[in-house]
Amino acid sequence: MANIKDVARMAGVSIATVSRVLNEYPYVAKDKQEKVRAVMKELNYSVNGNAVKLIKGKTNTIGVIVPYNNNSCYDELINGILKKAHELHYQVLLLPSYYENVIESSYLTLLKKKMIDGILLTSHTLHPEQILALSEWGKIVCCEACPVEHVPSVFPDRFAAYIEVFTYLKNKGYNRIHFTSGRDFQSSPSTRLRIQAFQETITVAYENQFFDQCFDYQDGKRVGDLMFRNSIVPDAIFTNGDEVAAGIIASAQTHGYSYMQDFEIIGEENTPLSEILGFPSVDYHQTAIGEQAVSLLLSDEYARIQIRHQLNFRARTEASALS
Amino acid sequence: MANIKDVARMAGVSIATVSRVLNEYPYVAKDKQEKVRAVMKELNYSVNGNAVKLIKGKTNTIGVIVPYNNNSCYDELINGILKKAHELHYQVLLLPSYYENVIESSYLTLLKKKMIDGILLTSHTLHPEQILALSEWGKIVCCEACPVEHVPSVFPDRFAAYIEVFTYLKNKGYNRIHFTSGRDFQSSPSTRLRIQAFQETITVAYENQFFDQCFDYQDGKRVGDLMFRNSIVPDAIFTNGDEVAAGIIASAQTHGYSYMQDFEIIGEENTPLSEILGFPSVDYHQTAIGEQAVSLLLSDEYARIQIRHQLNFRARTEASALS
DNA sequence: GCTTGACTTGAAATGCATTTCATTCTTTAC
DNA sequence: GTAAAGAATGAAATGCATTTCAAGTCAAGC
Structure with a gap:
């Protein structure tokens, strides 16, 4: 499979230039730009997303911890999450916990491993200390009222x-x-x-x-x-x-x-x-909660937002x- | 944030040895093993998952393309998928398509970008050629009957x-x-x-x-x-x-x-x-379909498996x- | 004719862990 | 006592793209 080096060699330019074309930087001569694009097409080249994630230190992925997926009460919530995440060009890793604390905390370590940029908690068994301990590695937003301060959350009243x-x-x-x-x-x-x-x-x-x-x-x-x-x-x-x-x-x-x-x-x-x-x-x-939770997760603000319910x-x- | 190099330096060993400890290889002296583990704990070290994905060329992640998430008909299917994926130590990226072909095909390129190991298609708008064109980069399994050969699938009759x-x-x-x-x-x-x-x-x-x-x-x-x-x-x-x-x-x-x-x-x-x-x-x-679809996706076999329905x-x- | 700023480009450093290969040191076996 | 097998370890190559830094070209301005 072709990599950026191959493209550079075949196009007769440096990999820096290929990278510039790839990321649409200004200041690349038109002819080289076209040449590079032609070679990329010819070699059927794609960037390696993991290399990008590695060097950028960012994954554009968020994790969503849910107990199960066969309870329809999460449908709206997840739908809101998916919608807003898609809007903001993020992807969603769906992490089933089966209400097991060990599984849940293993998901939190995904932050340390740099595999996701943030975590959304729905119903969970985690203790606040467990959450706070890991939140130095990435933002964690809770979709339920959290008993302690410092955990940003968007939650129903x-x-x-x-x-x-x-x-x-x-x-x-x-x-x-x-x-x-x-x-x-x-x-x-x-x-x-x-x-x-x-x-x-x-x-x-x-x-x-x-x-x-x-x-x-x-x-x-x-x-x-x-x-x-x-x-x-x-x-x-x-x-x-x-x-x-x-x-x-x-x-x-x-x-x-x-x-x-x-x-x-x-x-x-x-x-x-x-x-x-x-x-x-x-x-x-819950749709609104999901959407706002994603917005909060991807912002650099701290907030605890209560969403008003409605008795229907x-x-x-x-x-x-x-x- | 500490990396493997820091650990190696502080433990007085090479990064190769640290890697061996990390992956529980045999042939590492007990004392060095303990020293490395101690240093890892001291530095609060975690592997960088993206570096691992990059070098291993494998992500242990599969993508699941669904139109939406607020239709309960996918609940069982997704639940089966999550369950089996978790069992096999894979993670699930939930990819909403909103029935838009452009979005769906953009998800297929995740395979080329090496960001996922395989894709599960539920209801989709993709043409068979689009699927086959991308399936050289990773396995694509369809959860609906696919009209053409060569697309592995697990589907209801x-x-x-x-x-x-x-x-x-x-x-x-x-x-x-x-x-x-x-x-x-x-x-x-x-x-x-x-x-x-x-x-x-x-x-x-x-x-x-x-x-x-x-x-x-x-x-x-x-x-x-x-x-x-x-x-x-x-x-x-x-x-x-x-x-x-x-x-x-x-x-x-x-x-x-x-x-x-x-x-x-x-x-x-x-x-x-x-x-x-x-x-x-x-x-x-649908739960069984989801489970078997994941099994098929992660196997290296080609199959088109029909799951028998039941009129209840x-x-x-x-x-x-x-x- | 020379300075200045706008373009254009590539070498090299960087992010991080895995794995091969070679090497050294021990044992075990006959 | 020596060959063969086992154990332990590190240097270096590898996977791939981004970004900084330095250096070059060229045209406009005085």
Whole structure:
């Protein structure tokens, strides 16, 4: 495979000149320019991207750490990331962590190895110290609220959303309000926030009103079966994620209860699912978060930007369409 | 930042020895090994990944070209890809094409630039010649059936699935069978296959039974409104994707028709949606396709592997849950 | 006619790690 | 006791492009 040396030799110029043509520097004589271009075409030459990365010390690549890719809640976020990165001529390395701390921290070392210019964290298990320890080698931006200072982040105002949802449900006079979550409160900050928001708004607490380990439709069905197995039915349920909500709705039906007649449900992420089934859902504007996270990552500023959520109620026509 | 030279100097050995320690070669004296490791720790040293890539001529990175990331039909596929790639110690560059040929072919040149070892194509607009022209620089595997030889691929047997669905509907005695598709038949091979399968199985053709430009829930509602606006209602509808099917079901309801009583519908991709709404869906086993595509990409074999689909009927209990 | 500034060009240093080749020193084997 | 095999190590070549520095040409300006 041809390299810059071959091109230089065949064009009868120095490699410096070839490099100048390659990078469209001014001050290269027209005839040599054309000659070099002709030779490059003839030899079917391309720069070696790794040589460029090596000498420039820059890769134009960012890493995005996600737990998995089969949870639709990351679709919008990643889409925003891809869009903005493409706009700014950066490429995106998708790094699945499977929520394993060892894997996550191995990804952070990609910064030290100069293989990426920065990292975007979505949901993670990393401790702030782990992040800060590596951030001297490249910028790390978090797409969730980070408990410590110094970690730049663009994040949804989850706590405000939780408060808003619980308040809304409380004001409707509901007594039995269930809610679900993903990882347990020890590993997940958002689960802790959820519980905290609950405690700050709802006074009536009872057993079996909180269910964690909910991630997808099947989990929703599973906890739905727990919720509806006896005759005491919840007035309302606030789920993490629309898929979980959908699973609960499906489970409720098999137990003879129906969403809207017998209980209210509010989901999260505002996916097509909530639109289709007609339940309200909290939209965290993840596309915007993704875009702004990339912008922040590639800027040299420090910021902690909170993106305002929106509690999305469905038009009744849609809601009734499937009931 | 410390490099291998610094480590060598401080440890009092040659860079060759440091490299040996780094790569765990045998034949390095224990004491020097320890000294080198100590110095590496002291200097907080990491290899420069780009230097390694440059000299080894290998990146351990593959590129995955996808049109977008906000269509859930790629979730399973990408998840399979990520999983297998991680297993084989490869990293994944996610390359959004927005269905633009220029962007797609620019990604192919990443191979020439040695920035990735191989490319996985999902849905694409590239012509076979474009693919073959670049495949001398690295392996390109297609996750859809490729019309020409020489392009290794792992793909769903869409045509067989289409035939199966249409035959199933025909055998039920239906006369009015609508079907939908995404891109028009000129740009999309699968749309062509769909039409061909229809022609080979169904004899009764009529106007307005085929609708393209369907991609999501809204499109489903849109074409649903067209299907149900007059009193002639289809017996069955075969959609591309579960979201489109859901949109049609929603639209039908607003027109006073209901899925299962008045018409049958079959979706695609077997997402939670079809499970929730209780309509059958074709599962192409995209996770398996993704995994095998990565395996094929990283092997030195040529193959065109067809993955068998499965027409997934729903248990009546689920199906009735929401009706 | 000479200075000055605008162009044009190439040699060489730089970024960093891998690997081959040659060399030296030990063992083991017969 | 000597040949053969094993262990340990470094010098130097290699992969490839960017960029600085120095030096050259040429035309405009006084």
